[in-house]
Amino acid sequence: MASKSKLQKFAELADNPIVFQKNPILKGKWHADYFKNNNPIVLELACGKGDYTLGMAKLFPEKNFIGVDIKGNRIWSAARIANLEGLQHVAFIREQIDLLYNYFEEAEVDEIWITFSDPFLRDGDAKKRLTSTKFLPIYKQILKPGGLIHLKTDSDVLYAFTKETLAEFPSSIVKDYSDVYAMQKNDELHGIQTYYEKMHLKDKRTIKYLCFQLQ
Numbered sequence: 001m002a003s004k005s006k007l008q009k010f011a012e013l014a015d016n017p018i019v020f021q022k023n024p025i026l027k028g029k030w031h032a033d034y035f036k037n038n039n040p041i042v043l044e045l046a047c048g049k050g051d052y053t054l055g056m057a058k059l060f061p062e063k064n065f066i067g068v069d070i071k072g073n074r075i076w077s078a079a080r081i082a083n084l085e086g087l088q089h090v091a092f093i094r095e096q097i098d099l100l101y102n103y104f105e106e107a108e109v110d111e112i113w114i115t116f117s118d119p120f121l122r123d124g125d126a127k128k129r130l131t132s133t134k135f136l137p138i139y140k141q142i143l144k145p146g147g148l149i150h151l152k153t154d155s156d157v158l159y160a161f162t163k164e165t166l167a168e169f170p171s172s173i174v175k176d177y178s179d180v181y182a183m184q185k186n187d188e189l190h191g192i193q194t195y196y197e198k199m200h201l202k203d204k205r206t207i208k209y210l211c212f213q214l215q
């Protein structure tokens with residue numbers, strides 16, 4: 001079968017009831033109107049093909065999972081798998097993470113994963129990094145007090161930048177693994193490997209992990 005064109009995929013995305021794009025209708029209503037339960041909501045930011053969203057959804061049926069990314073192609077792949085596997089407690093948002101506060105009420109979210117987000121290596125682009133001071137206040141607003149944020153990255157720049165940023169921002173680092181695999185910690189991170197993570201591991205790059213809370 002010929003693979004689908006971008007246009008076909010985008011048409012399917014628009015019709016998929018588990019995908020929300022440019023339409024924050026569920027702000028403050030995710031529990032009541034979408035998940036129809038009161039279980040914790042976990043976000044995966046920069047989710048790409050949604051490996052953590054899908055992987056954790058299978059491991060933790062008692063939680064709700066929402067993947068967020070701006071790339072329609074990748075969200076299409078993720079949503080297709082969620083549909084095929086009948087995962088009822090999963091949704092995807094195709095949007096700029098900068099606009100997350102439009103989609104979630106204060107303290108509506110329990111936990112955030114940031115998986116292999118772009119490191120934006122040029123100094124002038126540091127504000128675009130998902131752990132910059134542009135984004136941390138957004139996470140603080142939508143997270144429950146004490147909600148955990150997990151960062152998994154191959155980037156030395158993003159890892160060091162995040163620690164420097166947190167040193168200046170009211171926060172505490174809960175866990176810091178400078179080499180997830182040498183320290184044998186990936187099982188603790190649910191044993192999941194993302195699409196980009198697998199490529200980085202092939203290239204023998206070191207995977208780093210930070211878990212932190214904002215105050």
Ligand SMILES: C[S@@+](CC[C@H](N)C(=O)[O-])C[C@H]1O[C@@H](n2cnc3c(N)ncnc32)[C@H](O)[C@@H]1O
Pocket residue numbers: 045046047048049050051068069070071074095096097098115116117118194195196197
């Ligand atoms: C390197 S990919 C990682 C994808 C996936 N997490 C993985 O590990 O395979 C980074 C993703 O972050 C998304 N991204 C980066 N900045 C974003 C932003 N401000 N808003 C939405 N998505 C963003 C990109 O679209 C891209 O899909």
